[in-house]
Amino acid sequence: MGSLADFFTGYIKFDALGFSLDSSKISMLENVLREFARPTAEAFEAMERLENGAIANATEGRQVGHYWLRAPEFAPNEAIADAIKSTLRQITAFARDVHHGKITAGGKKFTHLLCIGIGGSALGPQLIADALMPENPPLKILFLDNTDPDGFARCFKLLVPYLETTLVTITSKSGSTPEPNNALNATAEFFFRSKIHFPSHAIAITCDESKLCQRARAEKWLAVFPMWDWVGGRTSITSAVGLLPAALYGIDIESFLNGAAMMDKLTRTREKNPAMRLAQCWHVATEGKGTKDMVIIPYRDGLGLLAKYLQQLIMESLGKRLDRRGNVVHQGITVYGNKGSTDQHAYVQQLRDGRDNFFVTFIEILRNQRANKQNVTNASEAADYLEGFLLGTREALNECGRKSITITIRELTPFSMGMLIALYERAVGFYAELIDVNAYDQPGVESGKKAAAEILALKKEICDYLSQNSISPEHADAEVIAEAIHREGRIELVFKLLEFLRANS
């Protein structure tokens, strides 16, 4: 159990913010912290350069500016500061006009919001909507975050009765990502078939001059909101990507941004810095090599998507083959989790008794919020159990030598969500500095897109061959076809694609 003094050396608390971080269940011996002294100092310097506008994403030659989004006064130039501020004004005004019926669907108030996007363009708005769902949202919200036509069909089915009053956001930085493009095309056609003028319902969130931007302007869409190349997808939640859907959904985005700004301020200091502490904990727990998985368990239903959000933020940022000096390092930290106490009935059995291949981060929310407003009868009893399960599990894991971190938040609000996200954004940045990888590129995603394009090209070659020779996929032989189209090295893929064609012919 340890003494309270031991506990306090691992405990950082910020009363005014209703926030604390407990790292006492990760052994951070003094000499380990001394070892960190130099890399820690360097990480602070690198972060300072980044915030001042250095090209921190060297691979893509880009600045990394998500911290400016909640403190435009720190932006490296007036143009960027103005862009951030004017976009925020534009978002606030647009959402207000939709809510007040000044922007309408031919005189009718909008009732539904369909958000199209993938990766950072989906997870951010999904997390924020789910965690901060207002008591009486002015719009219902739905998401399309894939290129699954059956997923499109499900979503369209739900929207049929409301299509006339449905707003659609399409978020794609480059405007050329296949998944949102396919979803956009299907949605536009769905409006067309329903005889509803799509452009009057459509909003693009994209970089200036992207294909999507050009299309939106040419078709005279309802609105276009900007994205910038200095904001990465996985850190775009405090840009228009996260803020516009949130504002339309009735969430207090000013308070959300304030929370992020306050945490940014707190995590610029060199002492008692919770983001650096978090990064150091990850380093100690995973030996700086990702040797253990990070299990994230927030004890609240509203945070059921947090682990998925952090999975993207952390794994895409840290999962790298090379360090910045070009050494092959195969870095990363695996992240998974859902919510407590639910997960105790799923995998806590293994955490307690099975392989010691993880460390847990408990997210503790001290206060009920909705239950009290709505007078849920036994709210305080239910909350006692929730707290009891969290502390009991933390204790039991500690007893069998399993490491954990506990992040405590007084109440789940837009402000505290802003804090939490900014905390993790900076912790990832710091950790990447400690292990010397570029946290801001994602070469693997690009090569994934390329691999898919090659498969589609191969499929076309097969289809062309079959049609030119009047062969049905049922009667096609993979080896014969592969040879005929000179793709002997791809015979297995030819076989797989023929199976796919057979099922769909």
Next chain:
Amino acid sequence: MGSLADFFTGYIKFDALGFSLDSSKISMLENVLREFARPTAEAFEAMERLENGAIANATEGRQVGHYWLRAPEFAPNEAIADAIKSTLRQITAFARDVHHGKITAGGKKFTHLLCIGIGGSALGPQLIADALMPENPPLKILFLDNTDPDGFARCFKLLVPYLETTLVTITSKSGSTPEPNNALNATAEFFFRSKIHFPSHAIAITCDESKLCQRARAEKWLAVFPMWDWVGGRTSITSAVGLLPAALYGIDIESFLNGAAMMDKLTRTREKNPAMRLAQCWHVATEGKGTKDMVIIPYRDGLGLLAKYLQQLIMESLGKRLDRRGNVVHQGITVYGNKGSTDQHAYVQQLRDGRDNFFVTFIEILRNQRANKQNVTNASEAADYLEGFLLGTREALNECGRKSITITIRELTPFSMGMLIALYERAVGFYAELIDVNAYDQPGVESGKKAAAEILALKKEICDYLSQNSISPEHADAEVIAEAIHREGRIELVFKLLEFLRANS
């Protein structure tokens, strides 16, 4: 890439079932398979004994009978066979009567279904409802799977307009699990405050003579459906736990059970057995010790909960401290994943470039289903991309030496879902035999409940002391209180609980 001959040695296909398993991307050398010969034979024998009614869960002295649920003719005695058959008839009749307005809420047709349960009592029905959502479900479905009062409040808020026509199922085998109990109490009070007679809306799914069963009978609930001690929570999806919500939601449960039965039949054979192949793959990929994580990526929106479901099934079954001879083994396999291609924009970056600490299972669905029925315009193009992303990722991972398995299913239907679930149930059973752990107990969950109870007791002691001495939590000192209540060894917990009390006072 390998030749087609290499591929075929790792490929098992069942054309009539529209199902195949490709293990070619896990190197299964002949000598490895020879090493497995004896454990494999023993695993088959153990499974046969289990299906014949042996006490396969020795810890709890229980039979393990989830396979009987879809083939009651194999049940070890008439009483069990009759119970299965009559329950199935009862479920089918009940759902039909609700759909046809024979069972009503005071003359009004039921419109909503709230399912209360946690662990296996939630994940099964959640998965099946999400994956197999009918085009026009006769009821809307919601879940309460936690003891979060804010989660209760969210759910109740949504139900306010429909409460009069809301059915509620409470699933709890023992009837004493705190989470569903708290949710039940809150829900009953919510009905009471809304002046609606809860018992006429309430259905229990529980073991005979459990507390929940007694309450349901005493209060004359609408119905009680049986659970049995020979069905574990994580394998209860083909019992009333999964079937009743599914049937009420309009899913073809007969076809679902048939799919499971067909896979059971297939995986009883000693040759070309996909469940055994899967178990062997897991053994090879994780050295029989869970040294790699299992990443599950189904390329369909409808299977977005599959990984979470399998996470429970696999981690709770395999994550064990002791093997069956009492050796300390700390076994388990970590499972995570969401869906493709979405996850390619989240963590496939790390899978490609980062730590080689995983193997992937791709779930490939060849055919669209909903999109074709609803004439989604660019369905086939979108599906081509989905397939392209799957094959491209599989290929790219293989090129950098990352292992994967591909399970291919022609179409996502109740039948194929039944197959998929039965496949994994038996693979887990086989794998547990290969590593000699009891797949059917969960001692860690029990001790988790106990730990929580201790925390709640400690909290009560603190509250009693504070109130007896008229001290407010704001002015309480953890060390003083711990000493006063003679819990010096629990001082840190006293501190944490005081923080909780302060936030809530």
